Amino acid sequence: MLIKLAWRNLWRNKLRTAIMLSAMAFGLIGVVTMIGFMNGMYGNMIDNAISWQTSHVQVHHQDFVDNPETTLAIVEPELITAELDKISEVIAWSERFIVDGMVASARSSRGVRVNGVDIDAEARVTPIASSVKEGSWLPAEGRHPVVVSLKTAQRLRLKLGSKVVITFSNAEKDVTGAAFRVSGFFSTPSSNFDDGNIYVRRTDLMAMAGIDGSHEIAVLLDDKNKMSNALAISVRDKIRLITSSENSVRDWQQIQPMLASIIAQMGPSNAILLGIFVLAMGFGVVNIMLMSVFERTREFGVLMAVGMQKHKVFALIIFETSLLGVTGATLGLMSSLGLIELLQITGIPLGNMAEGLGAFGVDTTLYPQVAASEYRYIFITVVLVCVLAALYPARQILKQRPVDAMAEKH
Amino acid sequence: MSIQTTQLRKTYNQDTDFPVHAVKQLDLSIEQGEFVAVMGPSGSGKTTLLNMIGGIDIPSAGTVIIDGIDICALKDKALIAFRRDNIGFIFQDYSLLPVLTALENVEFVMQLQGHSEKECRERAITLLDQVGLGEQLHKIPSKLSGGQQQRVAVARALAPSPRFVMADEPTANLDAKSTAELLDIMQQLNEKEGTTFIFSTHDPRVIKRARRVIVFEDGQLTEDRAQ
Numbered sequence: 001m002l003i004k005l006a007w008r009n010l011w012r013n014k015l016r017t018a019i020m021l022s023a024m025a026f027g028l029i030g031v032v033t034m035i036g037f038m039n040g041m042y043g044n045m046i047d048n049a050i051s052w053q054t055s056h057v058q059v060h061h062q063d064f065v066d067n068p069e070t071t072l073a074i075v076e077p078e079l080i081t082a083e084l085d086k087i088s089e090v091i092a093w094s095e096r097f098i099v100d101g102m103v104a105s106a107r108s109s110r111g112v113r114v115n116g117v118d119i120d121a122e123a124r125v126t127p128i129a130s131s132v133k134e135g136s137w138l139p140a141e142g143r144h145p146v147v148v149s150l151k152t153a154q155r156l157r158l159k160l161g162s163k164v165v166i167t168f169s170n171a172e173k174d175v176t177g178a179a180f181r182v183s184g185f186f187s188t189p190s191s192n193f194d195d196g197n198i199y200v201r202r203t204d205l206m207a208m209a210g211i212d213g214s215h216e217i218a219v220l221l222d223d224k225n226k227m228s229n230a231l232a233i234s235v236r237d238k239i240r241l242i243t244s245s246e247n248s249v250r251d252w253q254q255i256q257p258m259l260a261s262i263i264a265q266m267g268p269s270n271a272i273l274l275g276i277f278v279l280a281m282g283f284g285v286v287n288i289m290l291m292s293v294f295e296r297t298r299e300f301g302v303l304m305a306v307g308m309q310k311h312k313v314f315a316l317i318i319f320e321t322s323l324l325g326v327t328g329a330t331l332g333l334m335s336s337l338g339l340i341e342l343l344q345i346t347g348i349p350l351g352n353m354a355e356g357l358g359a360f361g362v363d364t365t366l367y368p369q370v371a372a373s374e375y376r377y378i379f380i381t382v383v384l385v386c387v388l389a390a391l392y393p394a395r396q397i398l399k400q401r402p403v404d405a406m407a408e409k410h
Numbered sequence: 411m412s413i414q415t416t417q418l419r420k421t422y423n424q425d426t427d428f429p430v431h432a433v434k435q436l437d438l439s440i441e442q443g444e445f446v447a448v449m450g451p452s453g454s455g456k457t458t459l460l461n462m463i464g465g466i467d468i469p470s471a472g473t474v475i476i477d478g479i480d481i482c483a484l485k486d487k488a489l490i491a492f493r494r495d496n497i498g499f500i501f502q503d504y505s506l507l508p509v510l511t512a513l514e515n516v517e518f519v520m521q522l523q524g525h526s527e528k529e530c531r532e533r534a535i536t537l538l539d540q541v542g543l544g545e546q547l548h549k550i551p552s553k554l555s556g557g558q559q560q561r562v563a564v565a566r567a568l569a570p571s572p573r574f575v576m577a578d579e580p581t582a583n584l585d586a587k588s589t590a591e592l593l594d595i596m597q598q599l600n601e602k603e604g605t606t607f608i609f610s611t612h613d614p615r616v617i618k619r620a621r622r623v624i625v626f627e628d629g630q631l632t633e634d635r636a637q
């Protein structure tokens with residue numbers, strides 16, 4: 001009966017309750033969409049970083065990380081690749097021969113990282129092969145093909161089939177170089193990455209450098225939880241056990257600590273957004289409850305007079321505000337869920353912002369993401385704040401004796 | 411079961427220079443089954459007296475003893491439970507819960523006593539039938555006339571089977587026909603079930619029906635007669 005009474009009391013003043021519920025619903029739609037946008041942006045940034053740059057785990061010679069010299073190849077890479085083949089969570093791995101050098105066309109030249117890759121292995125670890133916008137991914141046949149980014153092509157004024165010269169320091173610390181022919185142009189979500197990377201076959205680069213081996217092994221895992229590096233840590237530790245101490249094995253958060261920072265600050269930034277909303281909503285609910293409770297002071301006096309214990313009067317007020325919170329939160333979150341589902345299909349085009357965000361590896365269209373746990377957290381927070389907002393009016397009523405409450409003329 | 415007041419006093423603004431003595435040193439005894447009218451002019455202290463013997467107001471001095479229990483000494487929770495189980499209230503403005511139907515208003519107070527839903531439903535229907543509202547069970551108070559609302563209030567007051575019913579000017583807002591009907595109902599319940607009714611009133615129609623009349627003036631009992 002108490003819940004029935006609370007529900008009907010809530011709808012005594014239909015307009016007032018409807019306005020409050022609308023304010024809660026629209027506020028929640030705004031907050032959830034904003035949280036979804038932020039999650040989508042950061043999630044996209046992390047996805048892209050893992051897809052294109054860090055993979056889940058990388059192995060290098062320990063000195064190569066700070067001083068990427070051609071001679072600093074991974075020690076006994078075959079032990080590592082053999083171990084990787086045994087780990088079920090490993091989807092693919094790619095050995096890379098990496099040098100920092102110059103790429104020059106007839107018009108211009110640029111400093112780049114030259115990635116010598118095994119064609120098929122690289123295509124399994126990164127989406128590079130499918131991101132070639134013009135031309136084709138590195139062919140297995142043919143002399144010295146190179147794939148450059150559209151941005152580099154623009155800067156060096158290259159066309160498909162153009163010749164470029166790649167130069168770098170070889171194992172003997174001598175400058176070595178060779179001519180390559182452009183077989184394709186790629187484009188990734190990160191303009192910085194595009195600016196500084198080109199791809200050639202590993203065998204071609206090893207031949208130019210005068211040494212065999214690899215400087216980097218990138219490992220892609222079957223990891224559904226992109227916000228956690230737990231699986232990466234587990235695989236990292238397995239590799240560390242079997243590899244030489246001269247090698248450095250790092251998970252993606254160690255490779256790019258910025259990603260760890262982004263994940264760490266996502267929770268607090270979302271909490272701040274939600275906090276601002278619930279604070280404003282809380283004051284609104286306090287206001288509504290003050291009006292609703294104080295205009296019924298006499299009624300509460302009568303309830304106490306006819307034998308309703310004070311804890312039940314308290315429960316009645318708390319039920320009223322809880323129902324307000326549950327209804328408002330349900331309306332708001334259901335509408336938000338619908339909107340987020342829609343935006344996950346249509347995406348949010350970033351328009352003019354896309355170019356700026358491209359530097360951080362963000363796609364041009366964002367797909368907002370809100371986890372079920374976040375919906376639950378928001379729901380509980382909203383209801384809890386509503387309950388807290390009713391404590392003051394409830395306390396004011398409970399302080400009164402029935403005769404005093406009944407004397408109120410509201 | 412009886413109500414006994416001893417040296418009962420109620421003073422408002424006690425610590426100021428202008429104290430108001432609503433009830434002065436009242437010694438009164440009301441026995442189970444009486445049908446009592448407390449009459450007097452406005453401001454004479456009738457309502458204050460009913461509130462104190464009904465346990466919803468605290469006296470400034472003196473005691474109210476109901477069936478051997480000094481209700482002024484009861485703690486809040488015990489006093490509310492005592493009121494719930496022993497005293498029914500009928501207010502001048504009916505004071506029904508506007509969002510509940512007639513039936514639910516009556517059921518509600520029984521549910522506070524912890525009766526089962528079935529028991530509450532059956533007794534509420536019986537009581538509403540007794541007060542002539544068997545056809546209006548599912549109407550909310552705003553859909554009922556003043557007389558009908560006051561009848562729901564009577565049924566509500568009687569629902570927990572109280573020993574005493576305090577009725578504060580129950581006919582003040584009713585027309586002659588409704589007043590007569592209401593008094594008939596209350597008189598029948600008094601006679602059949604032995605429920606004690608104590609009215610505060612200055613309505614001569616109520617006074618005429620009462621078997622005992624207590625006259626109150628300026629907070630003092632000036633006359634106490636049987637009729």
